[in-house]
Amino acid sequence: MPVDDPMMGGQSRRLAVLRAIVEDYVATEEPVGSKALVERHQLGVSPATVRNDMAALEDEGYIHQPHTSAGRVPTDKGYRLFVDKLSTLKPMSAAERRAIATLLDGAVDLDDVVQRSVRLLSQLTHQVAIVQYPTLSRSTVRHIELVPITPTRLMVILILSTGRVEQRLVELGHEAGEDELAALRVRINQAASGVRIADAATALSTLRDDVPHEVAGLTDEVVAVVTEAMSDHRSDERVAVGGAANLARYGDSFDSAVRPLLEALEEHVVLLRLLGEATTGGGVTVRIGHEGPYSELASTSVVATGYGPSHEAVAALGVVGPTRMDYPGSMAAVRAVARYVSRILDES
Amino acid sequence: MPVDDPMMGGQSRRLAVLRAIVEDYVATEEPVGSKALVERHQLGVSPATVRNDMAALEDEGYIHQPHTSAGRVPTDKGYRLFVDKLSTLKPMSAAERRAIATLLDGAVDLDDVVQRSVRLLSQLTHQVAIVQYPTLSRSTVRHIELVPITPTRLMVILILSTGRVEQRLVELGHEAGEDELAALRVRINQAASGVRIADAATALSTLRDDVPHEVAGLTDEVVAVVTEAMSDHRSDERVAVGGAANLARYGDSFDSAVRPLLEALEEHVVLLRLLGEATTGGGVTVRIGHEGPYSELASTSVVATGYGPSHEAVAALGVVGPTRMDYPGSMAAVRAVARYVSRILDES
DNA sequence: GCTTGGCACTCCCGGGTGCGGAGTGCCAGC
DNA sequence: GCTGGCACTCCGCACCCGGGAGTGCCAAGC
Numbered sequence: 001m002p003v004d005d006p007m008m009g010g011q012s013r014r015l016a017v018l019r020a021i022v023e024d025y026v027a028t029e030e031p032v033g034s035k036a037l038v039e040r041h042q043l044g045v046s047p048a049t050v051r052n053d054m055a056a057l058e059d060e061g062y063i064h065q066p067h068t069s070a071g072r073v074p075t076d077k078g079y080r081l082f083v084d085k086l087s088t089l090k091p092m093s094a095a096e097r098r099a100i101a102t103l104l105d106g107a108v109d110l111d112d113v114v115q116r117s118v119r120l121l122s123q124l125t126h127q128v129a130i131v132q133y134p135t136l137s138r139s140t141v142r143h144i145e146l147v148p149i150t151p152t153r154l155m156v157i158l159i160l161s162t163g164r165v166e167q168r169l170v171e172l173g174h175e176a177g178e179d180e181l182a183a184l185r186v187r188i189n190q191a192a193s194g195v196r197i198a199d200a201a202t203a204l205s206t207l208r209d210d211v212p213h214e215v216a217g218l219t220d221e222v223v224a225v226v227t228e229a230m231s232d233h234r235s236d237e238r239v240a241v242g243g244a245a246n247l248a249r250y251g252d253s254f255d256s257a258v259r260p261l262l263e264a265l266e267e268h269v270v271l272l273r274l275l276g277e278a279t280t281g282g283g284v285t286v287r288i289g290h291e292g293p294y295s296e297l298a299s300t301s302v303v304a305t306g307y308g309p310s311h312e313a314v315a316a317l318g319v320v321g322p323t324r325m326d327y328p329g330s331m332a333a334v335r336a337v338a339r340y341v342s343r344i345l346d347e348s
Numbered sequence: 349m350p351v352d353d354p355m356m357g358g359q360s361r362r363l364a365v366l367r368a369i370v371e372d373y374v375a376t377e378e379p380v381g382s383k384a385l386v387e388r389h390q391l392g393v394s395p396a397t398v399r400n401d402m403a404a405l406e407d408e409g410y411i412h413q414p415h416t417s418a419g420r421v422p423t424d425k426g427y428r429l430f431v432d433k434l435s436t437l438k439p440m441s442a443a444e445r446r447a448i449a450t451l452l453d454g455a456v457d458l459d460d461v462v463q464r465s466v467r468l469l470s471q472l473t474h475q476v477a478i479v480q481y482p483t484l485s486r487s488t489v490r491h492i493e494l495v496p497i498t499p500t501r502l503m504v505i506l507i508l509s510t511g512r513v514e515q516r517l518v519e520l521g522h523e524a525g526e527d528e529l530a531a532l533r534v535r536i537n538q539a540a541s542g543v544r545i546a547d548a549a550t551a552l553s554t555l556r557d558d559v560p561h562e563v564a565g566l567t568d569e570v571v572a573v574v575t576e577a578m579s580d581h582r583s584d585e586r587v588a589v590g591g592a593a594n595l596a597r598y599g600d601s602f603d604s605a606v607r608p609l610l611e612a613l614e615e616h617v618v619l620l621r622l623l624g625e626a627t628t629g630g631g632v633t634v635r636i637g638h639e640g641p642y643s644e645l646a647s648t649s650v651v652a653t654g655y656g657p658s659h660e661a662v663a664a665l666g667v668v669g670p671t672r673m674d675y676p677g678s679m680a681a682v683r684a685v686a687r688y689v690s691r692i693l694d695e696s
Numbered sequence: 697g698c699t700t701g702g703c704a705c706t707c708c709c710g711g712g713t714g715c716g717g718a719g720t721g722c723c724a725g726c
Numbered sequence: 727g728c729t730g731g732c733a734c735t736c737c738g739c740a741c742c743c744g745g746g747a748g749t750g751c752c753a754a755g756c
Contacts, residue, residue, distance in 0.1 A: 033719050046729050069719050069735045147493050167513050248607035259596035266593055382747050395699050417706045417748045
């Protein structure tokens with residue numbers, strides 16, 4: 001058994017101390033000392049004993065002392081242990097449940113669902129919230145519509161199972177008759193409707209051989225633009241951000257923490273990387289400080305999870321905040337919102 | 349002639365002093381004194397003379413002294429005079445022109461144009477940029493498409509001249525045949541295509557009397573949802589925001605300035621009010637500090653203008669920043685971007 | 697009459713100092 | 727292994743002080 005295994009026999013009080021330190025530090029934002037700790041928690045021992053435990057915890061790297069004769073502050077490793085072993089998800093209050101339900105049920109379309117989720121999540125957690133739009137790649141094609149704008153211009157509209165709509169304008173090399181379009185509309189929908197985006201491209205590519213000779217050119221042009229729209233990664237990268245005003249609560253360490261985060265919030269690619277692998281795996285993912293991919297964001301944590309219809313995660317949502325954040329509360333909020341959003345996607 | 353008319357004969361040097369104060373203060377962010385002023389500008393007089401002018405300017409309310417024996421800082425009134433009478437638009441450099449052209453020309457659709465404009469504007473001005481999506485109300489209907497999803501469910505797609513696409517799902521009370529839909533599709537487009545949104549509702553309302561009896565119910569349902577989609581103000585309120593990271597440059601006065609602004613950036617209604625009447629009138633609108641509608645934003649200014657195809661302003665764009673900002677540069681950038689975006693909208 | 701140099705005055709700002717308090721580590725005793 | 731006591735460390739805050747920048751005023755000059 002490794003020497004720094006925190007679950008080692010007889011160390012349960014040590015862990016209680018760590019838990020208390022994390023909770024107090026999150027609440028007060030100030031290094032917590034042994035005396036304050038025994039006053040605020042029922043540890044049943046004296047400050048001196050707590051000090052011994054603290055010294056041990058510090059040796060093991062779970063807490064840290066800003067300077068001699070100061071209180072202790074959890075390290076990233078300490079938060080990690082707290083999240084993994086010491087915390088239980090804070091149940092949502094009835095009021096919070098109601099807020100989630102009433103706010104999200106009023107959404108009229110996918111865009112609205114995402115916007116409301118972001119707002120809700122930031123209000124529940126008092127953190128910056130990030131919601132990724134459902135990705136194209138896992139959704140299916142619901143319908144493809146061809147709309148003539150002028151005789152040589154065609155608007156191709158791609159409707160997906162998630163409710164997303166992609167539109168592309170096609171300049172045709174020649175005029176296209178209404179009959180040809182109608183025929184193509186039927187064929188193309190027969191081939192692609194209900195098919196996953198990932199498979200639709202191949203389904204469409206075989207289409208050319210089946211259509212009447214005279215619309216082959218038209219078919220090629222339309223199929224090309226549909227394929228391009230489906231593979232267009234720009235649409236996979238859409239995210240909504242909300243609650244940036246909560247950054248004002250950072251108080252201390254402005255330049256070192258808020259500026260990089262503000263910059264990150266504008267770079268949606270960065271945000272997607274922050275959400276990271278949250279899409280895979282069922283539970284809520286927590287990335288603490290340096291565990292994330294960006295060294296500038298070493299003092300921020302990400303709590304995220306996947307969501308999507310039919311228990312299939314097609315996108316991720318979560319919150320970003322200081323490492324010193326309320327993990328149980330954030331995790332519970334993220335999970336609750338993800339579940340509710342997933343259910344809404346199921347229904348529509 | 350009113351006693352505080354700044355253009356009063358023989359006061360040209362006073363105005364030169366005010367201009368110098370504004371320019372120096374914007375550049376250095378520090379109260380500017382008489383000595384530094386004569387060193388950095390060719391005023392041709394001694395510090396003592398400048399001090400007399402400063403005293404007069406202060407009496408008239410154009411500048412202000414944070415405390416005795418400190419330099420002077422422009423007041424909102426001072427900035428106002430500077431913007432109205434003392435500044436000339438800073439011409440865009442060749443590099444900046446090129447940046448605008450190359451960045452915006454790569455845009456693939458309306459969404460992309462707006463996104464790129466926001467980014468561009470914030471980069472050019474180092475301020476927070478706001479771009480309103482073209483409003484529905486002044487644009488025209490290009491096409492209305494009816495797509496059956498299931499026999500009793502219909503997707504109505506509204507394509508506007510600005511490139512915007514609105515979609516609505518309709519639950520029909522009964523099944524609708526392909527033939528009925530085709531007929532309705534033709535009729536509804538005859539009635540609405542090319543018509544301004546504002547007039548389309550009335551045009552559609554007369555439609556019911558013209559259609560065959562058996563599709564009257566269907567027509568009603570579809571017309572209702574189209575009308576609702578067109579009048580839906582939610583779509584008028586869409587704005588894009590960018591460059592929030594520039595807020596990190598605020599340095600001083602964090603709570604008093606950055607927090608309310610961060611909050612405002614999340615409230616799109618507030619942003620639209622900030623852009624205010626910029627849509628009307630040709631030129632660039634400047635709102636300085638307390639001139640705006642929100643007292644919490646008393647230390648921020650807004651530089652905005654309208655834009656739209658055919659020299660018709662259908663939306664506004666602009667930047668928000670501290671009252672202490674580079675007005676000539678911001679105004680030039682806002683105007684240049686608005687012109688370029690308008691031209692793009694013309695072409696498409 | 698405007699401009700100018702001189703001069704006394706005001707006030708911010710930064711560095712240095714001293715002190716109280718919170719917290720620790722260690723040790724001896726239970 | 728826990729506990730109370732004790733000496734020690736170091737931060738944070740208040741206070742003080744001097745330098746410097748800037749002003750307002752005044753008398754003299756163009």
